[in-house]
Amino acid sequence: MEFLLSAEQLEIQDTVKRFLAKNCESTKLQRYIDEPQNLPTDIWQGLIDMGVPALIVPEEFGGLGMELLNLAIIAETLGYAAAPGPLLGHSLCTQALILAGSQQQKEKWLPLLASGEALGSFASAETGQWFGAELALTGNSLNGSKQHVPYAEHADLIVIALADNQFALVEKSASGLSISPEDVTDRSRPLASLNFANCAVELLPNSSTEAAEKVLNTALILLAADSFGGASRAIDMAVDYAKTREQFGQIIGKFQALKHQLANMAVDVEPMRGLYWHAAYAFDREPEASSRQAALAKAHLCERYLHVAREAVQAHGGIGYTWECDIQVFLKRALFNNAYMGAPALHRKRAADLAAW
Template sequence: MNFLLSPEQIEFQETVVRFLDDRCPSTRLHELFDVGGYDSSLWLSLVELGVAGIALPEAYGGSAMEMIDLALVAQALGSRAAPVPFLGHVLTGLAIAWAGSPAQQAHYLPLLASGERLATCAFAETAGWQPEEWTLTDNDGQLSGCKLHVPFAGQANLILVGLADGGLGLVKRSGTGVTVEDENGIDRTRPMGKVTFSLSPVERLRNDIGVAERLRDACLVLLSADAFGGASRCVEAAVDYAKIREQFGQPIGQFQAVKHQLANMAVEIEPARGLYWYAAHAFDHIPHETTRCAALAKAHLTDRFLQVARESVEIHGGIGYTWECDAQIYLKRAMFDFAWMGNPSAQRARIELN
């Protein structure tokens, strides 16, 4: 049995990486990071490559591909710490494709696939991240309450909101009573906001806890793929720096302690590639393993990403702690992946309960 990627999958992933290297090199990434900004032209150019509609039905402008294809893009974006709203946008599209009415699908999906509308998702509450923990209630088509840690809340046109009993709803950011407060999150490649609703109109999707849980699992797979990409990049950057940074008249990569640290970083990450690959494969082909595999991938890879990002800072020495070094950007991205949608301890506890 062939467990490798197809040539087409490899080429598409490499195309995304080459595009990011060209359009958002380190200098541009720092410019955006410094201001906590969002480059709409970068996102729309990625949309033109097809990243927004990868898993959407062909009838609505998508490519009807599988979770592994979405995850491969997430890995590429993570490897370059791309400051784009991929995660919330594609999750909203998936939710509408799975639980929207024919009218909702016909209206929203072409707009999301083409990038004419930017979407995000709002899940977190003080009670927690999981569908069974959502408390926001739809009262006769209106919402009142708030959601926390919403990525790109200030830029999105459409917000997918997690509702009580695993429900899902769509709220237009320009709608009545919708306000966004910048949370000044640590990862400036993915700014977050607190969204408050006050009698805001909401369009309900099909009320099915199974859809909400499946969406949660999709999110975990994409976060684990992003973490693998970011961690791999940290290892590459640390190795490259160890080859050129000299101390006592020789590159620091010649020192045994540094060699061991770099080797440990590589061993922590590379074998974990199959963890997110399998979770993505299970999502479409082994449904009874999806929840466990997605949670396991998210727990392990985001945990390892955070550790490897810290070690990359150490390898870079004094400059690794400065704002000008790329290492701090990846460390902060690792913090986002670690915490968003539940930290590794919460994921492992959920697996044990099930």
């Protein structure tokens, strides 16, 4: 039995890693953070050129027809770089169309989403509720609002999660739709609210409980993968700082308390990799276990990322709390991952329910 990534998967991940090392290094990252409402076109275009938006799109619609694990390892790499960009919302929009769209809707939109000619996003949250029976909006003429929609101002197409596990799509130019940017903590992934006033939307006719569950699982797995990448980078940054920062005439990495702190962080993070790998693998290969594994991965990885990011800030001392220090970007990204699509406690309860505890 093979427990490692394939050579092809490692090559995909390494290609994206090399690209981000050149295009999302510290100076450029800070520029993106200073201008959070702008679409990072060079990073997004680079991902398009590498075929990332096409990874999970079926071949018949111009995609590569790969499994979710291939997209998840890209999410890990983006998390390691804290790379800004719309991949999360775009991927959820794509997945919803694959699972719930009609043949006509798929033929119209999936080739454009795969090629990057159209940018997609995904709207789920309503006043603190994220999915399923908790949602209130329904029908093909909407009144109300959706919060926390990634890159909504730049999206050409937005898939909306409705009550009763239904999905609808709306184009940004639709009459009755207005978009309001939100004040966000994580400036690497700007959010906006959608406001509907008798806004006509196009229902996805193959919506179902199973499709809604799979779109949710996709979100949880991608957030978990991003969290593993971000937590790994936070540790690397803390270790690098400990090797160069001097205090009382000594490199602080020689202090035993800091050594123990860094070692505990590393022991916390390394086992996380297998949890998100298994969740992504189960999505395509073990459907009966998929929802519970996705819930556990989201809950554990996002929670530990936040813990490790806080520890990494402490390891940097006072400089870690300043705008100029990149570690603050990872702490804020950890806060986003922890909250988006529901807090860890929500998904631990969901995992317990799925296990019939």
